[in-house]
Amino acid sequence: MKIRIYNYFAICMVFAFSSCTDWLQERNPNMTDKDSYWATLDQTSATLTAAYAALVSDYALNIREEAPRSDLATPGFGRPTYSGEGAIWHNHAYTNTTKGVQQKWEILYMGILRANQVIEGLENMESVSDNDRWIVQMAQARFLRGLYHFYLHCTYNNGKIIIKNKVPGTYEEMNESLSSSQEVIRFFRDDLRFAYKNLPEKYDDSSDQGRATKGAAATILGNSYLYEATLKNPNNVIDSLVDSATVMFESVINSGVYKLVDDMSLLFTTAGEMNEESIFEIAFSNTINAEYNTWVEDRLSNRLAYIFDGKGSNANNVFPSIWITHAYLSEELDMLDPRNRIEDPDSPGNYVDRPVSLRASAIIALTQDEYTGYYGGLAHNQIGFPQNEKRTQNGFSRYKIYINHDIVDDESDLPGGKQHSGKNITLNRLGEVYMNLAECYIYQNKIQEAINTINMVRKRWALVLLGKSNGDASHTYDEVAYTKESLLKHFRYFEKPLETSVEGHCIRWFDLRRWGLLEDGAIFKERAAQKWWTANVYVRNGDNANKWKKWSSVTNVEDVSDDDRMEIRDYQQAALNFIYEKHAWYPIPSTETLSNSDL
Numbered sequence: 223m224k225i226r227i228y229n230y231f232a233i234c235m236v237f238a239f240s241s242c243t244d245w246l247q248e249r250n251p252n253m254t255d256k257d258s259y260w261a262t263l264d265q266t267s268a269t270l271t272a273a274y275a276a277l278v279s280d281y282a283l284n285i286r287e288e289a290p291r292s293d294l295a296t297p298g299f300g301r302p303t304y305s306g307e308g309a310i311w312h313n314h315a316y317t318n319t320t321k322g323v324q325q326k327w328e329i330l331y332m333g334i335l336r337a338n339q340v341i342e343g344l345e346n347m348e349s350v351s352d353n354d355r356w357i358v359q360m361a362q363a364r365f366l367r368g369l370y371h372f373y374l375h376c377t378y379n380n381g382k383i384i385i386k387n388k389v390p391g392t393y394e395e396m397n398e399s400l401s402s403s404q405e406v407i408r409f410f411r412d413d414l415r416f417a418y419k420n421l422p423e424k425y426d427d428s429s430d431q432g433r434a435t436k437g438a439a440a441t442i443l444g445n446s447y448l449y450e451a452t453l454k455n456p457n458n459v460i461d462s463l464v465d466s467a468t469v470m471f472e473s474v475i476n477s478g479v480y481k482l483v484d485d486m487s488l489l490f491t492t493a494g495e496m497n498e499e500s501i502f503e504i505a506f507s508n509t510i511n512a513e514y515n516t517w518v519e520d521r522l523s524n525r526l527a528y529i530f531d532g533k534g535s536n537a538n539n540v541f542p543s544i545w546i547t548h549a550y551l552s553e554e555l556d557m558l559d560p561r562n563r564i565e566d567p568d569s570p571g572n573y574v575d576r577p578v579s580l581r582a583s584a585i586i587a588l589t590q591d592e593y594t595g596y597y598g599g600l601a602h603n604q605i606g607f608p609q610n611e612k613r614t615q616n617g618f619s620r621y622k623i624y625i626n627h628d629i630v631d632d633e634s635d636l637p638g639g640k641q642h643s644g645k646n647i648t649l650n651r652l653g654e655v656y657m658n659l660a661e662c663y664i665y666q667n668k669i670q671e672a673i674n675t676i677n678m679v680r681k682r683w684a685l686v687l688l689g690k691s692n693g694d695a696s697h698t699y700d701e702v703a704y705t706k707e708s709l710l711k712h713f714r715y716f717e718k719p720l721e722t723s724v725e726g727h728c729i730r731w732f733d734l735r736r737w738g739l740l741e742d743g744a745i746f747k748e749r750a751a752q753k754w755w756t757a758n759v760y761v762r763n764g765d766n767a768n769k770w771k772k773w774s775s776v777t778n779v780e781d782v783s784d785d786d787r788m789e790i791r792d793y794q795q796a797a798l799n800f801i802y803e804k805h806a807w808y809p810i811p812s813t814e815t816l817s818n819s820d821l
Contacts, residue, residue: 259343260339260340260342260343260344260346260347261347261348262347262351263347263350263351263352263355263356263359265343266340266343266344266347266359267359269336269339269340269343270336270337270340270359270362270363270366272336273333273336273337273339273340273363273366274366274433276329276330276332276333276336276366276370277333277504277649278504278506278521278522278524279325279329280524280525280526281322281325281326281328281329282326282329282330282333282373283647283649283727283728284322284326284728285526285529285624285647285724286307286308286525286526286529286538286540287307287308287311287316287322288311288724288728288730288731289540289621289724290308290311290312290540291311291312291314291316291731292730292731292734293543293545293546293730293734293745293746293749293793294542294543294546294719294723294724294730295312295540295541295542295543295621295724296312296540296541296542296543296544296617296792297309297311297312297537297539297540297541298537298538298539299539299616301617301790301792302790302791302792302794302795304795305537306537306538307321307322307537307538308537308538308539308540309537312795312796313795313796313799314796314799314800314801314804314805315799316805316808317809318809318810318811318812318815319811319812323808323809323811324811324812324813326377326808327374327378327808327810327811327813327814328811328813330370330373330374331370331374331384331386333366333370334366334367334370334371334386335386335389336366337363337364337366337367337370338363338367338386338387338388338389339389340359340360340362340363341360341363341364341367342388342389344356344359344360344363357420358420358421358422360416360420361416361417361419361420361421361434362417362421362433362434364413364414364416364417365413365414365417365421365434365438365439365442366434367386367410367413368409368410368411368412368413368414368417368442369410369414369434369442371383371385371386371406371409371410371413372410372414372442372445372446373727374406375403375406375407375410376449376727376728376732377728377807377808378807378808378809378810379400379807379808379809379810380403380807381403381406381407381807382400382401382402382403382406383400383401383406383810384398384399384400384401384814384818385398385401385405385406385409386398387409396818397818397819397820398818398820399820399821400810400821407446407450410446411443411446414439414442414443414446415439415443417434417436417439418436418439418440418443421434421435421436421438421439422435422436423435423436423437423477423479424479431496432496432503432504432505434502435479435501435502436477437474437477437479437480437501438501438502438650440470440471440473440474441470441471441474441501441502441650441654441655442502442650443466443470444466444467444468444469444470444471444474444655444658445467445658447463447464447466447467447470448463448464448467448658448661448662449732449736450463451463451464451467451665452665452736452737453735453736456736456737456738457738459665461665461666464662464665464666465666467658467662468659468662468663468666471655471658471659471662472659474501474652474655475652475655475656475659480498480499480500480501480651480652480655481498481499481652482499482652482653482656482678482679482682483497483498483499483682484682486580486583486584489584490584490585490622490623491628492626492628492629492645493628495645495646496646499651499652499653500648500650500651501649501650501651501652501655502648502649502650503646503647503648503649504646504647504648504649505646506522506523506524506643506644506645506646506647507522507523507644508522508523508636508637508638508642508643508644509637509644510522521642522644523638523641523642523643523644524624524643524645524647525641525642525643526624526625526643526645526647527624527625527626527633527636527640527641527643527645528633528640528641528643529624530620530621530622530623530624530625531620531625531627531633531640532605532606532616532617532620533606533632533633533640539616540621540724541616541617541618541619541620541621542586542617542618542619542620542621543749543792543793544618544752544754544776544790544792545749545752545754545792546586546719546720546723547586547588547617547618547619547775547776548754548776548777548778549716549719549720550578550579550581550582550585550586550588550619550720551578551582551588551590551775551776553578553579553581553582553683553685553720554579554685554686554698554700555575555576555579555684555685555686556684556685556686556687556697556698557575557698558696558697558698559684559697561576561580561684562575562576562580562684563575563576564576564593567593567763568763576593577590577591577592577593578590578591579683579684579685580683580684580685581683581685581720581721584622584683585621585622585623585720585723586619586620586621586622586723587601587604587605587619587620587621587622587627588601588619588775589601589602589605589618589619589759589761589771589774589775590759590775592761592762592763592764593763595627595628596622596627597627597630597631597632598630598631599631599764599765600761600763600764600765601620602759602761602764602771602774603764603765603766605619605620605774618774618775618776621723621724623723623724623725624643624645624647624724625643625645626643626645648725648726649725649726649727650726651725653679653682653721653722654721654722654725654726654729656675656676656678656679657676657679657713657717657718657721657722659675660672660673660675660676660713660717661710661713661718663675664706664709664710664713667706669704669705669706669709670689672709672713673688673689673704673709676688676713676717677689679721681697686698686699686700687699687700688700688702688704688709688712689701689702689703689704690702690703714733714737714739718733719733735806740800740802740806741802742802743796743797743800743801743802746793746796746797746800747797749792749793749796749797750791750792750793750794750796750797751791752778752791752792753778753780753789753790753791754776754777754778754789754790754791754792755776755777755778755779755780755781755787755788755789755790756773756775756776756777756787756788756790757773757774757775757776757777757787758770758771758772758773758774758775759771759774759775772786773787773788776790
């Protein structure tokens with residue numbers, strides 16, 4: 223990974239973690255002799271780094287699993303009959319013994335243990351050399367403890383999980399019972415409020431870039447309020463919680479610390495890591511501790527590029543679903559924005575219309591996108607669309623968020639190979655905050671404010687703006703008179719998923735659940751009922767230009783005169799299998815129920 227100065231903290235964090243793991247092996251990290259184990263702020267700082275580093279495990283976020291679990295992606299090459307681990311998640315066959323269910327639980331509780339070690343080490347420290355540093359360390363540790371409990375609460379057992387508020391000193395203390403969802407909420411919000419009050423808006427030292435900030439705490443607090451406000455009854459939200467979420471999201475936007483990035487070279491690229499839109503980001507490296515085995519979960523690279531580049535094994539690949547591929551293709555461009563006219567590289571001085579939106583170009587690789595580089599070429603050259611009867615099996619696009627299309631010609635060119643990506647993972651960014659604030663405004667019946675907030679993001683992408691122009695001749699509007707109901711439907715089905723796609727921690731799944739779209743498997747039944755057909759694309763640039771690229775895209779319009787096109791339907795098995803009570807939340811892992819005598 224190409225390291226930039228503003229990303230220096232990525233090196234500091236992972237180096238500290240690598241040295242910290244050796245240090246932790248010298249003595250039992252669960253020991254109760256805290257006075258001798260954490261005597262200085264340097265020692266608590268090392269363990270704090272290890273608490274952050276729980277996020278480097280692929281299982282902390284389960285991105286590979288969550289994408290096909292939702293309606294955003296399909297697994298492998300086997301459409302419509304998938305196999306391997308991806309099929310378990312796509313077809314909702316996961317149980318309390320599934321690896322992803324077990325590993326996520328263990329990784330997040332490991333992070334909680336490390337955060338608790340820092341908290342108790344700080345509390346028991348006899349001599350504090352720098353009180354300001356002590357406070358910021360405590361705020362970071364409590365942020366991480368709160369964050370990990372929030373992740374577990376949103377993921378497992380209807381929110382009824384185990385609260386871990388101290389380092390266990392005895393066997394009995396290691397076995398704890400489940401707490402109610404409300405008890406868990408109160409616990410992690412207390413941590414996050416402390417973090418919000420005491421964390422800096424940004425760090426003066428560039429080596430601290432990537433650590434939790436006031437904006438990160440506000441974002442997670444806001445998300446927790448919004449999630450709770452809508453989960454029980456999305457048609458009758460809890461107004462007080464929506465108001466609390468609004469305050470948090472507005473504080474992030476109004477802080478002046480973050481801004482929407484409109485430089486396309488800095489969006490979902492290596493050059494754009496830790497950019498001005500990023501609120502909380504996991505730093506990775508494929509050059510530090512490169513000798514670590516691919517399957518070591520605390521290695522400092524990740525396997526996501528191998529998963530999303532479309533060239534992995536049947537069991538591992540993740541492809542964008544057909545509906546979202548078509549949605550990105552169908553985004554309307556604001557032709558009054560000069561960014562939507564680009565110079566033809568084969569005809570200097572000749573300008574043509576951009577074939578797909580800037581948002582589509584940044585997030586997804588499409589055959590039609592003939593002016594955006596992709597692995598040293600163009601998407602239609604670099605993606606292997608089969609020209610045979612298996613043409614529907616490997617997807618019609620590729621997610622670009624987690625791959626290294628901008629720095630290598632092939633993922634195998636990375637140091638350490640294709641399963642060792644050093645690309646950072648952005649957990650929260652300003653675009654998400656704008657979306658969530660707009661949702662709050664809709665619930666508050668502030669429809670124009672919601673439209674204005676959504677349009678801030680759409681303007682960044684040079685898209686047609688929502689609503690009435692009202693005399694604004696400098697932008698194109700769709701001129702729709704949105705109601706609360708129509709705007710909310712558009713937001714849920716298009717605006718939010720196209721902006722956040724497969725980013726962050728299970729964003730789409732949590733949205734589907736709290737919006738009631740998982741009830742009775744509704745979203746999967748909707749997707750299963752949608753009909754699609756393969757489509758040919760005429761390419762004009764790149765290798766093999768001025769030719770038809772057969773079956774390389776999708777359409778929702780049937781052409782009865784073309785016998786060569788194939789009808790496709792997704793989510794057939796998912797619609798049959800999904801049972802809300804079994805699949806809307808992960809179950810408590812069998813590893814926990816078998817080892818914990820209090821469960």
